Amino acid sequence: MSTLLPPDLAQAAALALLAFSFAGSFLTAAFGIGGGVAFLGACAILLPPAAIIPVHGVVQLGSNTTRALLFRRNVMWTALPAFVIGSLVGVAIGGSVVVSLPAWLVQSAVGIFILWVVFVHPPRWLSQWPLVTGLISSFLTMFFGATGPFVAGYVKSLKLDRHTHTGTQAVLMTVQHGLKVAMFGVLGFAYGEWAAVIGALIVAGALGTWVGKIVLGRMTDHGFHRVLNVILVLVALRLIWGGISALF
Template sequence: MTFLPPGVDGLTAALLIAVSFLTSALTAAFGIGGGVAMLGALAGTVPPNVIVAVHGVVQLGSNLGRAILQRRHANWPLVRQFVIGAGIGVAFGALIFTSVPERALLALMGLFILMMVWVPKPRIPGLERTGMLVGGAISSVLTMFVGATGPFIQAVLMQYRLDRRGIIANQAVMMTIQHGLKVIAFTAIGIALVPWLPLIAAMIVAGFVGTVLGTRLLNRMSEALFQAVLKALLTLIALDLLRRAAGIRLPGL
């Protein structure tokens, strides 16, 4: 009897568990990067028809641990806005799951992130009341297709002038909710996840250990360093999304 899913050997499983640890540490410290890196690690290992679903369950566990550790810094009115938008977005995304070109979504997400990070934005009346609701809806449609929408949420949160702990905590809670809704939606439309559950459980445990270490790094980091690294990471991720949207392959890949 084996606890490994079909097509995954022991070495590959061990590497995925190690990647879960490292990416969770990165996400706990900076809020982003881990989900995108995990999606890349799963590509080529997980069948295309279940990759976003498996990624969603792993990220649900990772973000839940982060949300628990950092919950006291969350802004719950913003979270409530996000929940409403996320519910609408996931429901709509499930309906159109097979009908939207992935490249178009990647391009839109990349351009949005660059705009949020680098384009000066005027004060928008009513942003506090509706901005996160709209962001939750849009990102939750996107997550059904491209999986890792943490950078999108991070870019929206930057507009609220939160400190580093507030940004990371709110994103953790919001991504936990989003991935939870996504897993429910994928289960409802018949994506088979049972063979993957033992490996997913091991990845979640490793991810929680990484989350603990990454949270310690966050607490020791200066606000200026955090903001600089965050902008750099968001920019790199956005450029990579545009590269993928254009179908450009990196050398050796």
């Protein structure tokens, strides 16, 4: 196995990433959100800095594509065209910015926004303007990586049943991660030496998604949204705490 790994990735770290990829995909498939952020945290600890966002993006692209295929009959497709246009603009702007936004500012702002969506009536534009949601979240994902909670705020505002929520979220995130991966390729990230690791992580994520879909089928819509709110709050508090810690 070690011969398939990049020189700066230990075998133990690769095995840990496989476990986190499975767990993260399971979490998102079963409860709608949280897996991308959890996996990003693992990447931040186990991967070299330059590889964190690009590798995370490819693995999440694989995970969300798998989930989108499994839930393809439960997707609100009307949200897709405007979201794609916004995402194209957001990724293009993000990729052209030389100086990245401060990590603490991005984390704190996304965390506060998520709390607002959960505890206050979501802003009208969030459910009516998927183009704006796609633009902002895709811009932020170039710097922050895991903006699934931001997109989940939009999907949550649509008040969908649990299967349609999960399917719609998966399709939107597939678009976003696909554009991000393409942009990092244009910017020169060498995906080739990471191909074996990425392939294994995607397979682990696909297994996690399959198990998560089984769990989701045994839940009620009420139970799903209650767990979703709890996870969103925990993710938001973690983001805000991380932003404050980075600032001081």
